Amino acid sequence: EAQVTQNPRYLITVTGKKLTVTCSQNMNHEYMSWYRQDPGLGLRQIYYSMNVEVTDKGDVPEGYKVSRKEKRNFPLILESPSPNQTSLYFCASSFSGTSSYNEQFFGPGTRLTVL
Amino acid sequence: AQKVTQAQTEISVVEKEDVTLDCVYETRDTTYYLFWYKQPPSGELVFLIRRNSFDEQNEISGRYSWNFQKSTSSFNFTITASQVVDSAVYFCALSTLITGGGNKLTFGTGTQLKVEL
Numbered sequence: 001e002a003q004v005t006q007n008p009r010y011l012i013t014v015t016g017k018k019l020t021v022t023c024s025q026n027m028n029h030e031y032m033s034w035y036r037q038d039p040g041l042g043l044r045q046i047y048y049s050m051n052v053e054v055t056d057k058g059d060v061p062e063g064y065k066v067s068r069k070e071k072r073n074f075p076l077i078l079e080s081p082s083p084n085q086t087s088l089y090f091c092a093s094s095f096s097g098t099s100s101y102n103e104q105f106f107g108p109g110t111r112l113t114v115l
Numbered sequence: 116a117q118k119v120t121q122a123q124t125e126i127s128v129v130e131k132e133d134v135t136l137d138c139v140y141e142t143r144d145t146t147y148y149l150f151w152y153k154q155p156p157s158g159e160l161v162f163l164i165r166r167n168s169f170d171e172q173n174e175i176s177g178r179y180s181w182n183f184q185k186s187t188s189s190f191n192f193t194i195t196a197s198q199v200v201d202s203a204v205y206f207c208a209l210s211t212l213i214t215g216g217g218n219k220l221t222f223g224t225g226t227q228l229k230v231e232l
Contacts, residue, residue, distance in 0.1 A: 031218060042119075042206060042222035050216050058219070090160065097218040101148055101167065101210075104220055106160040 002027045004107035006091050012113045013081060021076045021110050023091030031097035032074040033104070036060065037088040046089075049074055050097045081114040088112075117142045119209050121223035128197050128230055136192045136226045138207030144168075148210040149183065149190045150220070155203045163205075166190065197230045204228070 004025045013019055025032065033048035035058075045058030049068040063085055065077040074093075078085060089110045094102040118141040128134045140149065151163040164174065166183050174181045178195045194201055207223045 035220075035222075040124075040224055042224040043208075043220070044222070045219055048213075048217050048219070056213075056215075056217060088158065092220075094218065097216060099212070099218065101165075102218060103150070103162060103165060104210075104218075105162075106152075109158050109160075111158075 002105070004091055004093050004105050006089075006107040006110050008110060009108060010111050012115065014115050015082055016080050019078050019081060019112075021078075021089060021091075021112070023074045023076065023107060024072050025074075025091075025093040025105070026072065027093060027095075027105065028071065029093035029095055029105075030071070031095070031102070031104075032068065032091065032093045033058065034064070034066065034074070034076050035090045035092065037090065037109075043090065046076070048097065081112075083114045086112060086114050117144075117209050117211055117219070117221040119207055119221050119223035121205075121207055121226050123226045124224070125227040125229070128228070130199060130230055130232055131196050132230075133193060133195050134197050134228065134230075136194075136205050136207075136228065138190045138192065138223060140188050140190065140207070140209045140221075142209060142211055144211045146212075150208040150210060151181070151190075151192050152206045152208060153203045154206065154225070160206070163192075165210075194228075197228075199230050199232060202228060202230045 034046040035043040047066040091107040092104040153161040
């Protein structure tokens with residue numbers, strides 16, 4: 001089944017404790033991105049990746065890191081989480097990032113709480 | 116800069132009523148795509164429709180219909196004979212290319228639809 005998977009689905013952590021949210025897709029998509037969803041703000045793009053070893057900042061990249069060492073994986077890293085990073089996170093992938101036509105397929109979401 | 120406005124934060128209707136969710140967008144791009152996503156209480160994002168900037172034909176899919184009007188930069192979504200299962204947050208999104216490469220979805224803030232018996 002074609003899908004985007006994220007782990008963990010739920011995470012409660014404390015300020016400053018490094019964490020990684022994994023994202024994996026099995027559709028051989030070139031393009032992957034991370035979004036965060038906050039009440040009243042919709043979804044906002046954090047980082048995106050056009051292909052392996054090519055990543056760039058979205059609208060709200062502060063406090064986050066990403067890497068793209070393999071085509072299928074695009075982990076989101078929070079080196080020192082803070083309470084304002086409490087949010088619902090979505091990973092997404094699409095066939096290519098070179099056309100606005102391409103539908104982005106979303107993972108199930110990761111609900112992160114930073115105490 | 117791209118912007119999507121969903122002015123209706125929350126709508127409540129009684130089952131079988133028709134309901135329209137508004138979406139207004141801003142972009143200087145001439146080629147773009149518009150999307151609607153549904154987010155049920157379980158939290159996942161469900162793709163509903165994609166429409167390109169050159170196709171202003173309305174679309175109907177079962178109880179769902181979409182009205183795209185480029186002249187008013189609107190892409191409204193109507194649910195006919197609403198059902199309780201339609202209760203969800205609905206997001207309108209604008210897809211554009213990023214200068215230098217990349218594809219960005221700009222989301223509206225969402226409309227919470229509650230359908231009651």
